[in-house]
Amino acid sequence: MSVAAAHPLSHGGPEEPRRDGPDLPEAETHARLERTWGTAATFWGWLTTVDHKLVGRRYIVTGFAFFLLAGLMGLAMRLQLATPESGLISPDRYNQIFSMHGTTMMFLFAVPIGEAVAVYLIPLMVGTRNIAFPRLNAFSYWVYLSGGVMIHVAFVMDVGPETGWFSYVPLAGPEYSPGKRTDFWAQMITFTEVSALAVAVEIIATVFKMRAPGMSLNRMPLFVWAMLVTSFMVVFAMPAVMLASSFLISDRLVSTHFFNPAEGGDALLWQHLFWFFGHPEVYIIFIPALGMVSAITETFCRRPVFGYAAMVLALVTIGFLGFGLWVHHMFATGLPRLGHSFFTAASMLIAIPSGIQIFCWIATMFGGRPRFDTPLLFVAGFIVVFVLGGLTGVMLASVPLDLQLHDSYFVVAHLHYVLIGGAVFPLFGAFYFWFPKITGRMLDERLGRWNFWLLAVGFNVAFFPMHWLGLIGMPRRVYTYPEGLGWEVWNQVSTAGALMVAAGVALFLLNVALSLRAGRPAGPDPWGAPSLEWATASPPPSYNFAHIPVVASRTPLWDAPGGLPVMSGLKVDERELLLTTLHDARPDLREPSPEPSIWPLVAALAVTVLFVGSIFSAWAVVWGSVPVAAALVLWFWPKGGHRGNEVEQ
Amino acid sequence: MSRPTFAGDLSRLPDHAFGHRSLTWWGVMGFITVEAAGFALAAGAYFYLANQVPRWPPDHPPPDLLWSGLFTALLLLSEVPNVWLKKAAEGMDLRRTRLGLVAVVLAGAVLLGIRALEFTTLNVRWDENAYGSILWALLLLHTVHLLTDWVDTGVLAALMFTRHVNPRRFVDTSENALYWHFVVLTWLPVYAILYWAPRWM
Numbered sequence: 001m002s003v004a005a006a007h008p009l010s011h012g013g014p015e016e017p018r019r020d021g022p023d024l025p026e027a028e029t030h031a032r033l034e035r036t037w038g039t040a041a042t043f044w045g046w047l048t049t050v051d052h053k054l055v056g057r058r059y060i061v062t063g064f065a066f067f068l069l070a071g072l073m074g075l076a077m078r079l080q081l082a083t084p085e086s087g088l089i090s091p092d093r094y095n096q097i098f099s100m101h102g103t104t105m106m107f108l109f110a111v112p113i114g115e116a117v118a119v120y121l122i123p124l125m126v127g128t129r130n131i132a133f134p135r136l137n138a139f140s141y142w143v144y145l146s147g148g149v150m151i152h153v154a155f156v157m158d159v160g161p162e163t164g165w166f167s168y169v170p171l172a173g174p175e176y177s178p179g180k181r182t183d184f185w186a187q188m189i190t191f192t193e194v195s196a197l198a199v200a201v202e203i204i205a206t207v208f209k210m211r212a213p214g215m216s217l218n219r220m221p222l223f224v225w226a227m228l229v230t231s232f233m234v235v236f237a238m239p240a241v242m243l244a245s246s247f248l249i250s251d252r253l254v255s256t257h258f259f260n261p262a263e264g265g266d267a268l269l270w271q272h273l274f275w276f277f278g279h280p281e282v283y284i285i286f287i288p289a290l291g292m293v294s295a296i297t298e299t300f301c302r303r304p305v306f307g308y309a310a311m312v313l314a315l316v317t318i319g320f321l322g323f324g325l326w327v328h329h330m331f332a333t334g335l336p337r338l339g340h341s342f343f344t345a346a347s348m349l350i351a352i353p354s355g356i357q358i359f360c361w362i363a364t365m366f367g368g369r370p371r372f373d374t375p376l377l378f379v380a381g382f383i384v385v386f387v388l389g390g391l392t393g394v395m396l397a398s399v400p401l402d403l404q405l406h407d408s409y410f411v412v413a414h415l416h417y418v419l420i421g422g423a424v425f426p427l428f429g430a431f432y433f434w435f436p437k438i439t440g441r442m443l444d445e446r447l448g449r450w451n452f453w454l455l456a457v458g459f460n461v462a463f464f465p466m467h468w469l470g471l472i473g474m475p476r477r478v479y480t481y482p483e484g485l486g487w488e489v490w491n492q493v494s495t496a497g498a499l500m501v502a503a504g505v506a507l508f509l510l511n512v513a514l515s516l517r518a519g520r521p522a523g524p525d526p527w528g529a530p531s532l533e534w535a536t537a538s539p540p541p542s543y544n545f546a547h548i549p550v551v552a553s554r555t556p557l558w559d560a561p562g563g564l565p566v567m568s569g570l571k572v573d574e575r576e577l578l579l580t581t582l583h584d585a586r587p588d589l590r591e592p593s594p595e596p597s598i599w600p601l602v603a604a605l606a607v608t609v610l611f612v613g614s615i616f617s618a619w620a621v622v623w624g625s626v627p628v629a630a631a632l633v634l635w636f637w638p639k640g641g642h643r644g645n646e647v648e649q
Numbered sequence: 650m651s652r653p654t655f656a657g658d659l660s661r662l663p664d665h666a667f668g669h670r671s672l673t674w675w676g677v678m679g680f681i682t683v684e685a686a687g688f689a690l691a692a693g694a695y696f697y698l699a700n701q702v703p704r705w706p707p708d709h710p711p712p713d714l715l716w717s718g719l720f721t722a723l724l725l726l727s728e729v730p731n732v733w734l735k736k737a738a739e740g741m742d743l744r745r746t747r748l749g750l751v752a753v754v755l756a757g758a759v760l761l762g763i764r765a766l767e768f769t770t771l772n773v774r775w776d777e778n779a780y781g782s783i784l785w786a787l788l789l790l791h792t793v794h795l796l797t798d799w800v801d802t803g804v805l806a807a808l809m810f811t812r813h814v815n816p817r818r819f820v821d822t823s824e825n826a827l828y829w830h831f832v833v834l835t836w837l838p839v840y841a842i843l844y845w846a847p848r849w850m
Contacts, residue, residue, distance in 0.1 A: 258698070592817070
């Protein structure tokens with residue numbers, strides 16, 4: 001197959017390029033690799049970098065900033081609802097606030113943060129030097145940032161979304177949501193989906209083709225498996241919401257009739273398309289968290305995860321079943337009964353693989369020697385809270401009960417138990433776990449415990465009463481309620497809980513700030529963890545590993561106490577990566593990896609002009625595509641210099 | 650820094666390959682999958698909307714067959730230079746690759762011209778009813794893909810005629826031809842849906 005080895009076109013000069021290996025001193029190897037892969041410490045370097053760690057860190061910080069903003073909006077709503085007939089927030093502003101809260105949490109925090117952590121960790125975990133398609137990665141970050149900034153600017157200027165995070169038509173259609181508010185929402189969707197899809201493709205390619213030699217599929221860390229399944233779900237689910245939001249904005253801007261029943265359209269088409277994405281999205285949020293939980297459990301119980309094969313199969317099963325549930329959001333819309341039964345069955349079925357995972361973690365803890373540091377505390381919190389959320393999920397999967405509880409605070413309680421329990425608790429555990437890797441410093445354990453208990457208690461105080469509020473009839477998305485319905489006390493309790501959660505998050509921020517200033521240095525592997533990201537320095541150098549490691553088990557660092565064996569032979573003066581075979585990860589090819597470039601940023605700005613322009617004129621799609629195309633051509637245009645090194649699809 | 654144990658050497662591995670051994674292939678296939686999902690969902694929306702009304706198309710004759718038929722025939726024919734180009738690229742034959750790229754670019758230009766005419770014979774506007782909306786949406790979706798790959802092919806042709814020729818460029822050309830397959834293959838169901846489903850339903 002190696003047609004090219006001696007082809008006249010491969011200009012292999014007389015001078016052999018320098019490669020890592022026994023002939024090159026270690027210090028020189030590091031120095032040369034740093035020169036090749038490092039990001040210049042200048043503003044220009046900052047704008048043009050394609051280092052997955054720098055981009056990943058940005059992603060994580062930005063995602064967390066959106067979490068804080070959305071959290072503040074949640075707090076504002078809780079303050080408004082603390083007393084009946086409160087005049088703190090006007091009804092119109094309240095509509096925007098709950099829409100922004102949900103939209104920001106779901107589209108700008110929950111989905112991107114899982115991918116953000118993956119962008120940082122996956123290349124380290126599989127033992128390679130950078131992510132696949134790193135320029136696309138940089139582009140995806142800038143697009144995501146633009147979308148998030150746009151929607152918040154719109155909110156500040158009183159054109160924020162107002163129809164909830166799922167923007168049902170006809171409420172979101174041209175007739176009932178005039179003005180530009182919903183258009184901004186629809187384009188925010190487009191921004192975030194473009195970036196999510198790009199990252200999904202990068203992760204799939206990285207996981208399939210860039211694993212360290214010996215890391216066959218059945219030796220991949222469970223977080224890598226989780227991100228692989230998540231990425232495939234993104235690939236198949238996100239196009240649905242892009243299509244839906246495009247239909248919506250064209251109904252609003254150029255008078256199409258997709259959702260207009262008067263002209264043959266149908267409002268339920270929106271719900272179908274939205275939930276075909278929206279339900280898998282729940283698992284797109286949740287599955288990365290499952291991977292984090294496995295990594296933390298394994299490390300803090302000092303034994304490999306119990307039932308690896310069962311865990312992988314459970315992840316894949318959730319990935320498939322996640323697509324068979326969307327109609328359970330639509331039981332109240334009068335769809336045919338037969339469909340109800342199918343979707344009820346699927347909704348209950350998905351509890352099985354989730355249960356398998358829970359039991360495997362419990363077995364891991366049972367068979368190991370659990371050390372309850374902060375990360376594992378968050379895992380324990382996750383198991384309790386998520387099981388409670390899962391139970392109300394099984395309740396809601398039953399059609400008669402769902403009809404009763406639809407659009408009530410019971411659903412608000414359920415979704416927060418599932419999402420905060422299922423994703424935010426593991427994420428905080430992951431922050432405590434991987435923070436030392438990213439920054440080189442430990443977070444404080446004592447503050448960490450306070451952080452955990454404030455969050456765990458505060459969360460339950462805030463959200464458990466909502467079950468009861470829903471059962472006694474409080475509908476969701478009301479900006480206020482009259483006195484005398486028996487709702488006052490539980491709403492006050494809930495608001496008190498929300499304040500505790502806020503205190504917990506503030507403590508986390510304090511912990512991060514203190515640790516960045518004067519945290520204990522972490523060293524490469526402070527927790528004694530088994531996977532490859534811990535085999536390199538904290539924070540890792542720009543090139544991740546001086547030599548590509550070789551893996552012979554699922555827990556390589558535990559099984560090679562004398563240090564991992566490594567491969568030699570990658571270039572040190574040009575960016576070069578190792579590609580391995582899909583299944584067994586046998587070394588197959590050396591490929592160049594792209595240099596830093598300004599064009600991903602320029603392309604993202606051009607895309608921003610197109611998307612924002614299209615809110616105001618449909619013709620922006622036509623004239624706006626010219627600068628986008630120009631930026632993309634310049635992005636791919638070779639810059640000369642290193643041979644072959646400029647390539648990126 | 651302690652000396653690591655070297656278990657093997659990578660320097661003799663090839664530095665490029667065609668097909669699924671290369672990262673490029675995975676990138677192209679990734680986006681093909683994303684877009685195929687988009688097409689499938691849009692097709693689903695078409696039939697969903699068709700089910701909402703008693704007659705389909707509601708008050709119009711179905712779109713005309715002339716330009717669309719010509720387009721389909723030519724698009725299928727464009728696979729001849731495309732397949733030939735893919736082979737030439739994989740054999741790293743610069744002369745044939747250049748020729749193939751020019752042929753595909755020319756075919757694309759003619760196809761885009763016919764597509765423009767096709768839009769004038771749909772017998773419905775996008776803003777008349779939901780049938781018009783979904784018809785235009787599907788045709789536009791395909792046109793965007795056609796246009797994108799046409800531009801890509803043009804850029805590759807420009808690279809192949811300048812000093813930028815190297816083995817990896819042939820890999821790009823081969824994967825670009827794969828994307829053209831996708832543009833051709835997605836058209837067949839879209840054509841059947843837009844032009845024949847209304848006649849048969």
